[in-house]
Amino acid sequence: MHVLAGVLMDGAGRILIAQRPPGKHLAGMWEFPGGKVEPGEEPLAALERELDEELGIAVDPLSFEELIRVPWNYGERGMLLQAVVVRAWSGEPQALDAAAIAWHLPNDIDPALLAPADRPILAALWLPEHYPITPTEASVAEATTLVRAALARGERLLQWRLPGVPVEEARAGAAALLPEVARFGARLVLNRDIEGARALGVGVHLSAAQLHELKERPLPLGMLVGASCHNAEELALASGLGCDFATLSPVEDTASHPDASPLGWPRFAKWVENASLPVYALGGLGPADVPMARMHAAQGVAGIRGFWSR
CATH class of the missing domain: 3.20.20.70 (Aldolase class I)
Known part of the structure; x- marks a missing residue:
């Protein structure tokens, strides 16, 4: 399963994370918003669609910057989590699908709060070159x-x-x-x-x-x-x-x-x-x-x- 994660980053360097709602796998944990690529769909088009559906925003694909790809297994379910930094969008992000959303500087986020597959994304954000x-x-x-x-x-x-x-x-x-x-x-x-x-x-x-x-x-x-x-x-x-x-x-x-x-x-x-x-x-x-x-x-x-x- 190919999954896209959008790392929204504002002008102050803060990033947006979303809390998984009750009833979903890993409910209560935080993650980067996004979702899976549908059959026949281009990955970056899937990210645009998912961020519209989950946050109500229109992202600018010219601002995309790939951060890291994380192969991961949750039990028997395998996926490729592709994280993309997003620096420009229109609209104010809303928690349309998540229990809550929050803005934080990367260094202020406790990795224990994140879903395991999202922790390497956070590490890639604050590790230097x-x-x-x-x-x-x-x-x-x-x-x-x-x-x-x-x-x-x-x-x-x-x-x-x-x-x-x-x-x-x-x-x-x-x-x-x-x-x-x-x-x-x-x-x-x-x-x-x-x-x-x-x-x-x-x-x-x-x-x-x-x-x-x-x-x-x-x-x-x-x-x-x-x-x-x-x-x-x-x-x-x-x-x-x-x-x-x-x-x-x-x-x-x-x-x-x-x-x-x-x-x-x-x-x-x-x-x-x-x-x-x-x-x-x-x-x-x-x-x-x-x-x-x-x-x-x-x-x-x-x-x-x-x-x-x-």
Whole structure:
């Protein structure tokens, strides 16, 4: 079943969500308005029709911007949920089919309130295009300096990864940075350190080995969980655990893993299009590769050397 979801976004950056009415599947949960494509109907025409029927508005298809495609299964019922940002319409949205509608900034929405298939859409809305990872050889002091400079130039999601530093020392360095991270409205995630993430109230980025070991999401919804993936199976594991995002690598040749065979963009895109969460391209890439990554279904680009050498 092909389903379209309209992400209405106003001039203040707020988005509209709708509450499923009593008697429907997942009644009481919130979602992005839309509906299924009828036989013989063009997907974007279906979105125009559904938003007219559900909200009483006439949308401008020239304002459409595809955000993410989410393959999903509710029990035995499978669907492809295609999310499209809508920036222009006429009429005032009304709850014609929903129990209620509400406008919120993406960061203010509790993902636990959303239907499960809609949570990756919310993640794609507030995850940035860049995901810098601290250099492997850096000390706490060096990584702190780099993160401060990254925050100042606009980076809003950073991975604290210091494999050569004792865990407690790395945690202390992250804790010292958190006030500055919060002041910039950014997010810091710890590499592999689930216990440290819980203690500090931050996110965690799981290794591929942890993906295979864990049986459930290690942190509550609202605390970021990312995952390192290298194939389609690991992307499926990340989605099954309820991770908010993943990295998929290596896309190109990379000095950090010289023996790894690069995926290349076609294979990367094929695997990401079948994933059910936002995915960053990683491996031999930097900020200049964001347009190419976006063309191949990525949320954006993650990297080490390409981000810190600027």
